[in-house]
Each structure stands twice: as C-alpha cells, then as structure tokens.
Amino acid sequence: MTRITMIGAGVMGTALMFPAADNGHEIKLVGTHLDEAIIKRLQQDRYHLRLQRTIPSNITPYQHTDLAEAMRDAEIIGIGVNSRGVHWAAEHIGPHLQEGQIIIMVTKGMESSPSGELVILPDVLRSLLPANIRDQVRYAAIGGPSIAGELAARRHTSVVFTSRDAEVLPILQSVFATSYYHVWSSTDIIGVEVCVAMKNPYALAVGLAAGVVEAENPPDVAGAKMHNYAAAIFAQGLAETAFLVQHLGGNLQTVFSLPGAGDLYVTTQGGRNSRMGRLLGMGKRYSDAVEEMPNETIEGVDAVVAIAPAIEQMITAGQIAADALPLLRSLHRILTRGENVDFDFDSFFNKLSFNPPIRTEDNER
Amino acid sequence: MTRITMIGAGVMGTALMFPAADNGHEIKLVGTHLDEAIIKRLQQDRYHLRLQRTIPSNITPYQHTDLAEAMRDAEIIGIGVNSRGVHWAAEHIGPHLQEGQIIIMVTKGMESSPSGELVILPDVLRSLLPANIRDQVRYAAIGGPSIAGELAARRHTSVVFTSRDAEVLPILQSVFATSYYHVWSSTDIIGVEVCVAMKNPYALAVGLAAGVVEAENPPDVAGAKMHNYAAAIFAQGLAETAFLVQHLGGNLQTVFSLPGAGDLYVTTQGGRNSRMGRLLGMGKRYSDAVEEMPNETIEGVDAVVAIAPAIEQMITAGQIAADALPLLRSLHRILTRGENVDFDFDSFFNKLSFNPPIRTEDNER
Numbered sequence: 071m072t073r074i075t076m077i078g079a080g081v082m083g084t085a086l087m088f089p090a091a092d093n094g095h096e097i098k099l100v101g102t103h104l105d106e107a108i109i110k111r112l113q114q115d116r117y118h119l120r121l122q123r124t125i126p127s128n129i130t131p132y133q134h135t136d137l138a139e140a141m142r143d144a145e146i147i148g149i150g151v152n153s154r155g156v157h158w159a160a161e162h163i164g165p166h167l168q169e170g171q172i173i174i175m176v177t178k179g180m181e182s183s184p185s186g187e188l189v190i191l192p193d194v195l196r197s198l199l200p201a202n203i204r205d206q207v208r209y210a211a212i213g214g215p216s217i218a219g220e221l222a223a224r225r226h227t228s229v230v231f232t233s234r235d236a237e238v239l240p241i242l243q244s245v246f247a248t249s250y251y252h253v254w255s256s257t258d259i260i261g262v263e264v265c266v267a268m269k270n271p272y273a274l275a276v277g278l279a280a281g282v283v284e285a286e287n288p289p290d291v292a293g294a295k296m297h298n299y300a301a302a303i304f305a306q307g308l309a310e311t312a313f314l315v316q317h318l319g320g321n322l323q324t325v326f327s328l329p330g331a332g333d334l335y336v337t338t339q340g341g342r343n344s345r346m347g348r349l350l351g352m353g354k355r356y357s358d359a360v361e362e363m364p365n366e367t368i369e370g371v372d373a374v375v376a377i378a379p380a381i382e383q384m385i386t387a388g389q390i391a392a393d394a395l396p397l398l399r400s401l402h403r404i405l406t407r408g409e410n411v412d413f414d415f416d417s418f419f420n421k422l423s424f425n426p427p428i429r430t431e432d433n434e435r
Numbered sequence: 436m437t438r439i440t441m442i443g444a445g446v447m448g449t450a451l452m453f454p455a456a457d458n459g460h461e462i463k464l465v466g467t468h469l470d471e472a473i474i475k476r477l478q479q480d481r482y483h484l485r486l487q488r489t490i491p492s493n494i495t496p497y498q499h500t501d502l503a504e505a506m507r508d509a510e511i512i513g514i515g516v517n518s519r520g521v522h523w524a525a526e527h528i529g530p531h532l533q534e535g536q537i538i539i540m541v542t543k544g545m546e547s548s549p550s551g552e553l554v555i556l557p558d559v560l561r562s563l564l565p566a567n568i569r570d571q572v573r574y575a576a577i578g579g580p581s582i583a584g585e586l587a588a589r590r591h592t593s594v595v596f597t598s599r600d601a602e603v604l605p606i607l608q609s610v611f612a613t614s615y616y617h618v619w620s621s622t623d624i625i626g627v628e629v630c631v632a633m634k635n636p637y638a639l640a641v642g643l644a645a646g647v648v649e650a651e652n653p654p655d656v657a658g659a660k661m662h663n664y665a666a667a668i669f670a671q672g673l674a675e676t677a678f679l680v681q682h683l684g685g686n687l688q689t690v691f692s693l694p695g696a697g698d699l700y701v702t703t704q705g706g707r708n709s710r711m712g713r714l715l716g717m718g719k720r721y722s723d724a725v726e727e728m729p730n731e732t733i734e735g736v737d738a739v740v741a742i743a744p745a746i747e748q749m750i751t752a753g754q755i756a757a758d759a760l761p762l763l764r765s766l767h768r769i770l771t772r773g774e775n776v777d778f779d780f781d782s783f784f785n786k787l788s789f790n791p792p793i794r795t796e797d798n799e800r
Binding site: 214215217221243253290296297298299300301304305309324326327331332335336338416418419425 | 612666677
C-alpha cells in the first residue's frame with residue numbers, strides 16, 4: 071500500500087489516480103488555487119465536476135490551503151497542473167518535499183531556456199526546486215494516448231512511464247498498472263517528453279484541414295473532405311518530432327510507437343487543439359479564434375509559444391538547419407503574426423531520405 | 436507530352452490520372468472486365484460513376500477488349516487494379532509490354548511466396564511477366580495518404596514515388612507533380628511498399644474500437660469513446676510495420692513519415708477497412724460482417740489473408756520471433772477463426788526498447 075499525493079485536480083491528474091485507487095493505494099488529491107470549486111464539490115459527494123464521475127473512496131480531496139498536510143509522508147507525488155502551472159507547482163511543493171519521494175509528472179510541454187535550449191518539463195521543475203532537495207527526489211513522466219475521461223471510465227489505456235532513473239520505473243508500474251491501464255517503461259525520458267510536448271501543436275495543425283475545407287466557397291461536395299491534407303500534416307508533425315528527438319538525444323523507437331504516433335493520433339481525435347485548428351483553418355485570426363474559446367487552456371498554442379524562442383536561437387546558432395521545421399515555424403507565424411493558413415507542402419519531408427518534389431509549371435485546364 | 440496508359444478504371448487509378456492530365460499529357464484509361472459499366476458511362480459523357488466526377492478531356496476511356504490498342508506506344512503504364520487483380524493484370528499486359536516502358540503501380544499489398552517469403556507487389560508482377568520482357572521494363576510504386584476522391588477534387592495530396600531504379604523517379608515526378616499533387620521520391624521501395632500494404636489491416640484494427648464501445652451494454656456515457664484503445668492499436672500497427680520494414684531491409688524513416696504514419700492515418704479516417712473493423716468490434720463473426728458489405732473489396736482483410744502464410748513460415752523457421760507481431764496475428768485469428776476481439780495489450784510494444792508491463796493482481800472495487 072503506497073501513499074500518493076496528486077497536485078492539481080484537473081481531469082488528467084485525477085484520472086491517473088483511478089488505477090492507483092483500484093490497486094488499493096492511499097491517495098490525496100490536492101487542488102491548485104484554480105481548483106477550489108472542484109475540490110469543494112468532491113468534498114461534498116466525491117463527484118468531479120469536469121470528469122463527470124464519482125471518484126473512488128480511497129482518494130481524499132484537499133484544498134490548496136492544506137497542501138503541506140496532503141504532501142506529508144507521501145511516497146509518490148504526482149504533478150497534474152497544466153504547462154503554465156509548473157512554476158507555481160515548484161514554488162509551492164518545494165518547501166514540503168521529502169528525500170526519496172518520487173515525482174511523476176503528467177504535465178506536457180517544454181520550455182526555452184534563456185540560453186536557447188529546449189528543456190523538458192521534469193528538468194524545468196528540478197531547476198526550480200530548492201538546491202537542498204532537488205537531487206534528493208526522483209523524477210518520472212508519462213507519455214502515450216491517455217484521454218482522461220476514458221481512463222477514468224477504466225477503458226483500455228496504454229502508456230509509457232519514463233525516468234532517467236531505471237530503478238523507479240518498476241515501482242511506479244506496480245503502483246499504477248491494472249487490467250485496463252497498461253504501462254510500459256523506458257529510460258528515454260527525452261524521447262517521451264519531446265513526443266508528448268509536440269503532439270499538441272501538431273494535433274492543432276492537423277485540425278486546420280477541417281477548417282480550410284469548411285471555409286471553401288463554393289463547397290466541392292464530391293471532394294468534400296481534406297483527409298489527404300490532414301494526413302500529410304500528421305506525417306510531417308511526426309517527422310519533425312523525430313527530427314527533434316534525434317537532435318536532443320532521444321530514441322527514434324519512441325517516436326513511431328506509443329508516445330509519438332499513438333499520442334499524436336489520440337490528440338487529433340477532437341479536443342481543444344483540434345477546435346482551435348479548425349477556427350484558424352477557416353481563416354480567423356488567432357486573436358479572434360481565441361475569443362470563441364474563452365478561459366480554455368490550449369496546450370498546442372502554449373507549446374508553440376514556449377518553444378519557439380529556443381528553436382529560433384538554435385537556427386541562428388547554426389545548430390539546426392533553417393529549413394528543418396517548416397510546419398512548426400508556419401504554425402508559429404499563423405498563431406503570432408496572423409499569417410494565413412497556406413502551407414508550402416513542397417518544403418516538408420526534407421530531413422528524410424526522400425528527394426524533394428519537383429516544382430513544375432502547372433497546365434491546369 | 437507523355438503517353439500514359441492506366442490499366443484499371445477504379446477510383447484510385449483514375450484519380451492518379453488527374454494531375455497527369457492537368458499537366459497536359461495524353462492518357463488512355465483501360466477498364467478491366469469488372470469496369471465495363473464504368474467505361475461505358477465514361478464513353479458517353481466522361482462521368483465516372485464511382486468518383487462521381489467528370490474526367491478531364493485528355494483522358495480517353497477504353498474497354499478491356501481494346502487493351503492492346505490502348506497500351507501501344509505508351510511510355511508509362513499505370514496499374515490500378517486491386518490486390519487480387521495483379522495476376523490478371525500480369526497475364527493481360529504481358530504480351531503487349533514494350534521495352535523501356537515504366538510501370539507504376541498504385542495497387543497496395545504483398546503476397547506470400549511458396550517458400551515463405553513476403554513479396555511486394557511490384558516484384559510479384561515482375562515474376563508473372565514473360566521472361567523476355569520482365570527486365571526490359573522499369574517498376575515504380577506510390578505510397579502516402581491519397582484518398583482518390585480528394586485527389587480527383589484536386590485537394591493537396593502528398594505522396595512518395597518509389598523505385599529501385601533512381602533514374603525513373605524524376606521522370607515520373609515531372610509527369611505527375613502539380614501545385615496540388617506533391618511528389619517526393621525514394622529508392623526505398625521495400626519500406627514504402629511494406630508501409631502501404633500494412634496500412635489496410637492496421638486501419639481495420641483501429642476501426643475495431645468503435646464497434647467495441649458501441650456493443651457495450653450498458654453504455655458508459657461519460658466515458659463513451661475508446662480513442663485510447665484505438666490509438667494504442669494505431670501505435671502498435673506502426674510499430675509492427677517498423678518491425679517488418681526493418682526485417683525486410685527497408686528504411687525506418689519511411690515508417691514515421693508519409694508512407695507509414697501518413698498513409699495509416701488517412702486510412703483510419705473512414706472507408707471500408709474501418710467499417711469492417713467496427714462490425715467485428717461489435718462482436719460479429721467475419722462471415723456475418725462480410726454479408727453486410729457485399730461485393731466490396733476490403734483490402735485490410737485481403738492483405739491479412741495474403742501475408743499470413745509467410746509470417747507463420749518465418750516464425751516456424753525462426754526468422755522472426757513468435758511474439759513479434761501480436762496485433763497482426765490476433766487480427767488473423769479474428770478474421771479466419773472467428774476469435775473474439777479481446778486484445779492482450781500487454782503483449783504489444785515488445786520489440787522496442789521499452790520494458791514490458793508488469794501484470795498485477797487487480798483490486799478493482
């Protein structure tokens with residue numbers, strides 16, 4: 071029986087606690103300052119307002135004001151805040167961490183360091199913790215297709231737990247694995263974290279196709295879909311992810327399996343990234359599109375904004391080629407400079423062993 | 436101006452002729468014996484019954500009885516029959532091939548040779564042609580997300596042309612590339628052909644999830660989707676494709692880009708494979724499910740049946756591990772032995788650098 075404290079009562083962190091609860095562990099779920107209403111309702115009747123489900127009885131909800139008490143003597147600390155909340159989390163858990171605790175992060179994303187490096191979020195967290203504790207705890211993360219509502223419904227869900235510390239992985243697998251929550255493990259934390267960070271922007275990009283065809287005037291009914299367009303973007307997103315993984319020292323196998331292809335696939339099946347993509351594809355400027363989705367975190371947008379500085383610095387410093395990430399950089403311009411959605415497909419797939427398209431004069435009739 | 440003859444007037448072969456027609460080339464479209472009604476209507480008013488679109492005027496339709504005339508002096512021969520039609524095609528074009536012609540195949544699939552090898556369809560075709568011509572012509576194929584109706588609607592479509600003969604590739608690219616048809620080239624014909632052959636069975640497998648959740652009784656409304664399930668199968672399909680590509684000597688880059696991930700993605704966006712997958716996922720036996728889709732070629736089924744003998748022989752001969760392709764072999768049992776859809780997810784992802792799931796006793800409440 072293991073004591074687990076999850077920081078952040080959003081859907082993903084809460085859902086992760088279901089298999090651990092089913093395995094009989096003792097779980098404390100601590101909301102952030104943004105989760106006050108969620109925790110209040112949980113304390114009344116254990117109903118989670120956003121998961122729309124009752125949580126197991128061995129998960130005890132706590133308000134953020136009781137964080138210290140909730141963290142005391144936990145063996146595993148889960149971090150379930152969104153990517154913008156990592157700094158808040160580090161500041162608030164730092165004083166209460168105890169030596170030997172295992173931190174497992176569900177938060178997806180990366181950041182640009184001031185020196186122009188891409189930093190995975192577990193390393194960001196570590197860098198923000200007090201010096202006297204940051205190397206006395208161990209860090210892990212999760213990647214793979216895991217929509218929260220489905221996991222909480224105990225649907226078959228397959229993920230990879232990752233850590234540089236190979237010893238923590240079987241411990242975590244034992245705590246969380248069930249007949250429906252299938253957990254592989256890997257020490258390729260770079261590969262996993264790059265994949266799960268990039269799935270959001272690339273899923274947003276895949277979502278553009280639906281908007282482009284909707285905005286078409288007049289509509290072409292017989293050719294009414296643009297799946298070829300979306301699929302080429304899916305493939306370029308995965309290829310750019312592979313490029314980044316290799317550049318940062320991760321393992322290619324991670325890319326064409328669960329954390330890469332699987333997580334990107336699930337993220338294209340609807341959700342906020344896809345909705346924003348559709349609005350942009352229809353021709354709306356980002357500043358207008360975001361007004362149609364008020365108060366919603368769109369991780370794809372946040373990720374592009376967070377990593378663009380490092381990408382640009384790496385290009386300036388000649389560490390990566392200027393033509394290496396055409397999809398990502400187009401997306402950045404669409405989001406931040408109001409550029410139209412008009413991909414130069416011929417600029418894609420240029421870092422693989424393919425010969426590029428021949429641009430020909432077009433004799434269309 | 437290039438003379439092109441496409442054998443087979445199905446949607447895919449016909450759609451491929453649109454960009455070539457837009458580039459001003461002279462095209463003859465020859466139906467098979469199965470295309471008589473299609474050709475008859477095309478000859479009346481150039482309307483293609485299945486593409487639901489008028490074909491360009493520089494594409495001339497021919498009945499199969501005029502095959503010899505249609506092939507005479509063609510520079511490029513397209514093969515657009517389905518996978519079962521390759522033997523028919525070889526038999527009928529063999530007597531009429533001329534030295535120097537370039538054969539480009541859109542047909543997807545592989546076959547098992549009597550000696551237990553997996554053979555890509557261009558090599559199958561070559562082996563069936565008369566000895567005096569088979570090495571006097573050149574062979575190419577196509578991979579990548581290219582739904583026929585969208586290509587014929589001149590939607591952005593991105594593909595890879597492939598051949599062992601690097602010299603034919605720029606020729607083909609020049610003939611077919613347009614502002615909407617983006618064509619890369621690669622000499623990794625093994626990688627491309629394995630990817631496009633396997634996309635059909637694995638897309639069918641992804642389609643099972645929709646059926647499994649539909650058949651659920653009582654339905655769980657809050658967790659009403661099974662995208663995690665489908666995405667894990669997507670990832671396993673791509674991982675098994677990578678395994679086969681590597682085993683057969685192809686290039687991994689092909690897998691996580693257009694022909695692999697891109698083509699698999701597009702094939703999961705609806706279509707016959709997905710429909711069959713859903714019926715099987717609902718619990719129907721294959722023999723019953725196929726009655727709900729009469730007279731339809733389901734390439735995913737045909738591919739599994741065609742390659743299973745070679746897979747089994749390779750395992751028996753110890754060339755590949757018995758646990759190497761759990762998804763494909765489950766699918767084979769579902770299709771041919773009426774096995775229920777009940778994947779052992781923990782057996783997946785075992786040929787990557789992941790540590791396998793720990794199977795734990797489940798304390799579900």
